[in-house]
Amino acid sequence: MKPPKSRARPWGLHLMRVTLFAVIIVLIHSQHAQRQADRQYQGSPSINLANVQSIFPRAASISKKALANGGHEVLDADGDVLGLVLQTSPKSDHLIGFSGPTNTLIGFSLDNQIVGLDIVSSGDTREHVEQIRLDERFLNSFVGKSWEQAQILSDIDAVSGATLTSLAIQESILLRFSGGRTSLRFPDPLQINEARRLFEAADSVEQDPAHHALWHVKDGAGTKIGSVLCTSPAADNLIGYQGPTETWIGFQPSGIVSGIVLGRSYDNAQYVNYVRDDKYFLSLFDGLSLQELAELDPVEAEIDGVSGATMTSMTVTLGMIQAAKEFRVSSKAASSAQSLAVNWGLSDLGTAMVVIAGIAIALTRLRVPRYLRLAFQLLLIGYLGLINGDLISQAMIVGWAQNGVPWRNAGGLALLTLAAFLVPITTKRNVYCTHLCPHGAAQQLLKRRVRWQLALPRWLSSFLKMVPALLLAWCVVVAIVSLPMSLVDIEPFNAWVFRVAGWASITIAIIGLVASLFVPMAYCRYGCPTGLTLGFLRLSARSGQWSHRDGFAVALAVLAVILWVVT
Numbered sequence: 374m375k376p377p378k379s380r381a382r383p384w385g386l387h388l389m390r391v392t393l394f395a396v397i398i399v400l401i402h403s404q405h406a407q408r409q410a411d412r413q414y415q416g417s418p419s420i421n422l423a424n425v426q427s428i429f430p431r432a433a434s435i436s437k438k439a440l441a442n443g444g445h446e447v448l449d450a451d452g453d454v455l456g457l458v459l460q461t462s463p464k465s466d467h468l469i470g471f472s473g474p475t476n477t478l479i480g481f482s483l484d485n486q487i488v489g490l491d492i493v494s495s496g497d498t499r500e501h502v503e504q505i506r507l508d509e510r511f512l513n514s515f516v517g518k519s520w521e522q523a524q525i526l527s528d529i530d531a532v533s534g535a536t537l538t539s540l541a542i543q544e545s546i547l548l549r550f551s552g553g554r555t556s557l558r559f560p561d562p563l564q565i566n567e568a569r570r571l572f573e574a575a576d577s578v579e580q581d582p583a584h585h586a587l588w589h590v591k592d593g594a595g596t597k598i599g600s601v602l603c604t605s606p607a608a609d610n611l612i613g614y615q616g617p618t619e620t621w622i623g624f625q626p627s628g629i630v631s632g633i634v635l636g637r638s639y640d641n642a643q644y645v646n647y648v649r650d651d652k653y654f655l656s657l658f659d660g661l662s663l664q665e666l667a668e669l670d671p672v673e674a675e676i677d678g679v680s681g682a683t684m685t686s687m688t689v690t691l692g693m694i695q696a697a698k699e700f701r702v703s704s705k706a707a708s709s710a711q712s713l714a715v716n717w718g719l720s721d722l723g724t725a726m727v728v729i730a731g732i733a734i735a736l737t738r739l740r741v742p743r744y745l746r747l748a749f750q751l752l753l754i755g756y757l758g759l760i761n762g763d764l765i766s767q768a769m770i771v772g773w774a775q776n777g778v779p780w781r782n783a784g785g786l787a788l789l790t791l792a793a794f795l796v797p798i799t800t801k802r803n804v805y806c807t808h809l810c811p812h813g814a815a816q817q818l819l820k821r822r823v824r825w826q827l828a829l830p831r832w833l834s835s836f837l838k839m840v841p842a843l844l845l846a847w848c849v850v851v852a853i854v855s856l857p858m859s860l861v862d863i864e865p866f867n868a869w870v871f872r873v874a875g876w877a878s879i880t881i882a883i884i885g886l887v888a889s890l891f892v893p894m895a896y897c898r899y900g901c902p903t904g905l906t907l908g909f910l911r912l913s914a915r916s917g918q919w920s921h922r923d924g925f926a927v928a929l930a931v932l933a934v935i936l937w938v939v940t
């Protein structure tokens with residue numbers, strides 16, 4: 374009599390495996406988020422003089438005190454100001470390329486022109502960043518642009534082979550500029566006594582985080598009673614009789630101008646005082662909306678200026694118009710930089726189609742003729758691997774766990790990853806390894822291509838099978854402790870983006886592929902931590918049985934918790 378079939382329910386242990394995986398991902402994310410929060414709290418990372426000198430060769434020091442928008446003055450050996458530098462971090466730290474954000478240093482000349490950029494640090498792969506550094510065109514596209522021109526610069530071609538990193542850098546710069554530039558002529562922030570000249574009940578002022586020329590005014594109860602838009606730095610280059618004048622425009626919460634006050638000025642003091650005292654001139658703008666102020670034509674509106682101080686008063690008028698215009702541009706740039714527009718290109722759509730085809734073949738068990746199977750493998754190798762470079766790696770998984778999934782810029786890769794994890798968890802198919810991984814497809818093509826095959830002794834096979842587990846443990850340690858180690862160096866996948874690949878990846882790729890000629894799927898079996906992860910999460914007939922992999926996963930989760938607590 375046959376023994377009854379086992380009725381072991383796989384779900385309990387299967388859920389435990391998925392939960393262990395999720396716990397490790399959450400710990401990696403949480404640890405990274407805490408470090409990011411600490412950095413945000415500490416403000417911008419300190420600026421290295423060597424980076425500044427790559428933009429300003431004569432730079433001898435950087436001002437300690439940050440300007441209103443976080444920038445710092447660059448000084449030469451005599452203490453003269455050469456320009457201004459600012460970083461995209463921490464404001465743009467949420468914008469990630471392939472696996473992390475990039476902090477870019479931007480240098481401005483005194484006349485508001487970008488004179489150079491330098492990549493200070495990056496969470497992206499070293500090779501991608503190097504590719505951008507070597508590309509003379511990409512970063513130089515910003516050089517010569519003013520703050521206002523740069524914040525709407527969107528038609529820059531990404532660096533080939535480092536598309537995601539390029540896009541993230543570009544978005545970071547746009548977002549950094551969306552706050553508005555800082556004036557070197559009127560660097561002091563708005564004071565409460567100055568705001569009271571427009572709003573008597575003002576008790577506190579708060580700079581708008583996205584538009585640094587805008588200040589929100591609150592009363593003693595913390596209620597917003599209006600806003601003040603400073604015309605500096607928008608109007609810094611408008612010279613009246615002998616210099617620029619800063620004007621503060623008061624807006625009611627409804628967005629209507631409620632008054633203007635002249636602030637600090639480099640113009641002739643007597644003429645400035647004439648304008649300050651001319652109540653009729655100062656009331657001419659009351660009742661205008663920001664839009665109306667930006668579109669104001671002084672001639673059409675018959676604004677003649679103040680008698681005896683015509684140049685000064687007309688410059689004040691033009692300055693307010695200029696500030697309103699810049700504020701509109703800045704608002705538009707901020708909203709477009711933060712919009713959730715999806716940048717899916719042709720390559721993303723192509724990857725999506727390959728993913729759908731791979732899932733269809735894997736799940737429906739279509740009887741695909743041999744020649745079509747071969748064509749699909751070649752498609753994976755040629756298109757998904759060599760052209761798109763869409764491969765799932767530990768470097769990518771850790772980067773995404775830390776910083777979030779860049780689904781807007783890397784939609785195809787995000788979909789591929791979603792399929793790679795969701796399909797084995799919910800079905801019994803490890804669709805990525807069997808039907809979507811270019812490196813797996815290459816090994817399948819090489820399988821048994823030579824007559825002489827190597828039979829590994831059992832002890833050696835058992836020993837080598839520990840390699841993926843050890844690499845996985847290393848990934849968890851690097852991710853949670855934030856060790857400055859590049860995880861792309863322990864896998865072969867970066868070699869597929871051969872234009873930027875490092876020697877470590879290329880060497881692992883070549884050794885793995887050559888080995889697979891003599892030992893079928895050698896790298897998959899004895900080297901791949903990603904395949905180990907996907908195999909561990911796959912629902913199978915033996916999901917209800919405890920295995921040594923479960924013991925390893927529990928130990929890994931415990932290690933992750935300990936590292937999370939102690940670091």
Ligand code: SF4
Nearest residue numbers: 806810813897901904
């Ligand atoms: S085991 Fe690794 S290399 Fe092999 S198919 Fe899976 S992910 Fe690709």
